[in-house]
Amino acid sequence: MFSIKVNRKLLPLKICYFLMFACLAPIIGFLPTFARQLGYSFTIYGVSMTIIYLSSTVWTMLVGVLVDKFRVKKKLFTAVLLGMGVASAFFMLVPKVPLDAVVELKCLSETVLTATFASNDQKSPDVKPNVNIGLGNKLMMCKLDCKDTVFYGEKSEECVNWMASANNGTDELYKYKHIDATIELMNRTETTDDSYGFRLLSAQVVGIDAQLSTNCSCPLKSQCRLVCNDEAVMEATKTYRGNVLGLYQFWIFFITLNAYFTMTMLSSTLINPICLDILGDKSVDFGKQKLWASFGWGTFSILIGWIVDLFSYGQREKDYSPIFVSCIILTVLNLIVTTQIEVVEVKKSNKQSMWKTVFGLFAKHYVVIFIAWSAICTFLHAIITHYLFWYMEDMVSAANDQVQLAWLKTLQGLAQGVQCFGGEIPFLFWSGWIIKKAGYVNCMALVLGTMAIRMYLYTVISNPAWIVLIELLNGVSYALGFALKMSYAKTIAPPDTLNTIIACITLFDCIGESLGSLMGGFVFDSYGGVWAFRFFACCSALACCLNVVLNFFGLTRDTTTIVLNIDEKPTKTDENKETCSTVDADHGLKELKPPYSSSSHGLSE
Template sequence: MLCNNNIDKDLVPIKAHYFLYSAGTGPLVVFLPLIAKQLGFSGILVGGIYFILPISGLVAKPLFGILADRFKLHKILFIVFQAILSVAFLSFYFIPEIPIIPNVNTTLSCNDYELFIKVCPPNGEYLKETTTHDDHDDDYNKIGQLQLSCDGSSKINNELCNGWKENEYCSHVNETKNLSSSSSSTSSFNFIGKFNMSKNLLVKKCLAIKLDNIFMSTKKINNEINWKIPKCNTFIETMCNASLTNVTTIKQMLIASNNNNNNDAINYQFYLFLWAALISWIGMAVVVVIADAICLDILGENKRDCYGNQKLWSSIGFGVFGIVSGFLVDLLSNDSYHKDYSCIFYGMLITMILDMIVSTRLNKKSNDPTVTNDPSILWEFGSIIKETRIIVFGFWCIGAGMCTGVVWNFLLWHTTNLMLNDLTWITTLLSLMTGIQCFIGEVPFNFYSGILLKKLGHMNCMSLILLVYAIRFMAYSLIENAWIYLIIEILHGPTTGLTWPVMVMYGDKIAPPGIRATMQGFIGAIFEGVGVATGSLIGGFLMENYGGIILFKVFSIGALVWLSIYWMLQLLLRQMKSYPLQQGHSHLASYATPSDAIIMSMSQELETY
């Protein structure tokens, strides 16, 4: 049945919910990995968090789906969990950053004509950004400062006294005449070094930063810094601990090199973030499942294919508020490195309050008689998920979920790394990517999802999603100009944008009356609890140890492998002649004349699978 373009008053509240809910939660969900990164979490920690979160949905979605179906609590659970996730999301705003301890190991070398420190970040991270510049690079020719605390020795004390003319170290030189070298080697010296970004040099997988001027941090003359040009009469080399600097790219490289953060500080912020994320994710899981069940119930049997026309309002809300939020974040941030995300939290709170008000207008049209005091919900549900076709469908959901997890959690992270030379409007670029994903990607594919499923069938649509994911990921791995990603984001439509309508509409077709919320919870649990969780864990490991380029290459190849296995499983199903009525889909059966039955079964096979 074609969807009627006339306004249906019964569908206005559900459209408004999709719009407001995604407008409030969407920008925050997208930028949450970047917020975690700004708080000081590593890629492995973020991947671990996003591995745990979907597992919570694995339990929450089917559990509360069953409760909603069994006790008819759809509307109550819906509004209660909207309030819960709003409070949990707001709590992220009050989590403090992990303090960065100036404990980055560097090597200081000095000879008769120069002084430099050598920093070796893991896997050469950020090295390219510190030595390549363009005319619009704010860090190019920028004068930076580093505070260093270096290990001393008798030889170094002698150089500080005679070469750097620091008289207070001459006493240490005299002491070494009467003390063992081991006792004198325990001393240290602190100073501030000034450097010019244009003079950085790459030495294998390390960065050599030339210090043009130095200032012993304990000395001031009339409260003024007395800079001097460093010069050593003899070659010296020692280990130093470097603190943060005012140059963005050097700052990020030092943070990446800092593997000795305070464990207590990490645990403190980590657990606050994890608990807030768990509560909010459970809230979102319940709201999404029940919203889809209510939407399908309001549409009724004859308009189920119009689900995408309602869901597209979610993409519109997400797109509009995503673009505006990204622009405001950049506008309100005083510096390009540390972003102010407060506007996203305020927007979330306002829109979620409006959403809860709108949700009070939602009403299910019908109550399935099979639900009332019927203990067979779990039995009926259990009999369905044992079917071979459902197992193969679950396999596809896991693969699609793994790909989706990478897009959700690490695409913007990788894009940010590519834009280290120009961070001023990076959040605006990320929001434009989100806008293209929504308006050019998700909206048209949500609108025409019913037609696509009728024309291509579910199996072909599922295959298309994995194939385009492989192309999309390979493009990310090959293109280094982040602005070109705005073109690639058009592929968000036939991938992430089409995935959810395919899953929801397929699940609705195979679900018997009375357990539709249960089935939607099961599908969402497999997709997020297994697929997204696994993709996040693997993606976090690859991002931290090998970088975004390797991450997307691996998942591009992985999507093709998953697609090949899915095709082989479908071919086996065809050979087994595993049709729905033979598998126990009694709810799909209906009486018809022999000639009509043949046509109906062929059409049903195409539409459902």
């Protein structure tokens, strides 16, 4: 008869992974598009995330040292989960950037209103709102609020005389503030690629009976706030052209974002060592526990994406409140589950200086290469995490597919679901077997190569629905790499330093994540999504080739020998038993003859 064996010791940990990442998935996945809807550009979002990740490095290192010294993993983890839930609630209170429809009015032989896409606008170079569709030669009634009318070009004596005669010898032109106007969209061939032009057909100054002339003898220009009776025109011209650092809305958003991601980084820094400590000498089974995080991530990405579309149906903007409400509920449930986790607190060793041991470990070339590989993988993964959904929105906007736009969050949630169910879960489950068969260093190169293929495939499709299939590669490019990272860290960590080692790795991962956010935002803003993903695909391919070369010359190692400085001299009995513990990815522990005792290392598979 078929039966299922349940490890009761690991069950609360698996549920905790599920609930924690079910809470993280919708927020991390949809946060870039949420920031876009608030009015922030690629660059502003990318710089904000860079600062946040760099500040998180300090906290992750501090937490790693604290839990190794004071053995408070469970208490600290519970506090971090609570903080994550509180921070997610504050997202619902974040106000939008005050966007205005601002155009430049220029008057010469005819009067033209030009809406230029500012550098801090939230639109990508790949796509602009298609206001041509449905307008044709339609006339639109608008209200203009203009100020600072000035000459552009050379101010000749003829212009001064014309100004005086046109205004009956007064400076009345500068008093024209509120204007009722009739405009039409100009042909795209008459404007530049980075702007829309509207021809002004008639103008009436509010409070004055006489109409303004739509042609001027001298070139004049003015900045005007535009209000029209057409939604497409208003959407195309909305932007914020000031410095966001002067907005209280930005600082509320930044502080909330910083608090949430700090809690997120700390929760990951704590739960992974907790899992490895519970597993003991079975660290290769880490992936089998971590896959429950993928179950939570995938399930709630699909579910919450569909709920957001359902709540937003018929609305011009998406309603993201279901994301934050679900995170609050899941956090409360997770706090209850956390009380049942049996955290293993390893006894402190007085024989060695922890920091001396850690610094000695990071002085080894193969450990440095491993850290660099980890940071590069995180850098590349950050590009996808923060900008893939933004890229999907640009593809849908460029195609002007209203049906796909209405259910875009469902499609994005489905993409994250496939990342987990089709990619992460199988590879996390089999990661231990794959690492044993292929070896750590070969798997490192495989992860980078697959990431290069994945990023390049994004650039050769025209329909974002194909991204759902591409995300199957997430199993190799992310899940296998993450399981490898944790298992390798457990393998090389000297006794009583696992949390510190993982915190050090997380520190460099934070640097990689921050650089990915910064460079990703800049390249996407400057060149668009297609060229950005191609550029980073080439970077990943180059890193893969470099990793293969390092493997060929033996600078990386599957078999790691940890040599620690022992303060105490061994006794005669110990001298006869001295051995050196060596960890091999294929065969586990090996016993090599002197000079060091395996019992002093506490190494495991």
